[in-house]
Amino acid sequence: MVKNLKTSVPYRTLLGLLTAIFALRIVLQFWLRHHATDLLPSFELWHSETVPYRILLAAQLVTLAAMATGAYAAPRRMARPKIGRVLTGLGWVYICIMMFRLIVGAFGLSQHPWFDAAVPTVFHFALAAYVLVLGSAVRG
Numbered sequence: 001m002v003k004n005l006k007t008s009v010p011y012r013t014l015l016g017l018l019t020a021i022f023a024l025r026i027v028l029q030f031w032l033r034h035h036a037t038d039l040l041p042s043f044e045l046w047h048s049e050t051v052p053y054r055i056l057l058a059a060q061l062v063t064l065a066a067m068a069t070g071a072y073a074a075p076r077r078m079a080r081p082k083i084g085r086v087l088t089g090l091g092w093v094y095i096c097i098m099m100f101r102l103i104v105g106a107f108g109l110s111q112h113p114w115f116d117a118a119v120p121t122v123f124h125f126a127l128a129a130y131v132l133v134l135g136s137a138v139r140g
Helices: 011-034 053-073 081-106 118-139
Strands: none
Touching: 011 053, 011 118, 053 118, 081 118
């Protein structure tokens, strides 16, 4: 007799990990603004100056709160397929935009500072992964 193997994905764990990665970015960026260190890239590489830092920090804290809420409230048994498909689609669009940003920045195809921000782009991939995982969790 074969027992039913548990094959569920640990959505809350993945969402919590991605939330922690984003929280780490906020803390490190704040730290680097006030204390230079040789262990990490300089503050200027973490912030593209497209948005003033105070506004960016406020937006990051709101985003972090939303991520923590989503990680905590990720549905276990209640599927919302339409919402999940929308979130998954948005996650893939987000990844494509960040790939475009990374490629344009890596090859110097634009002088706009948004494209030169490699460190934030990496953390945006964590945000995109969060949206994809949440979409998958919500989809059921």
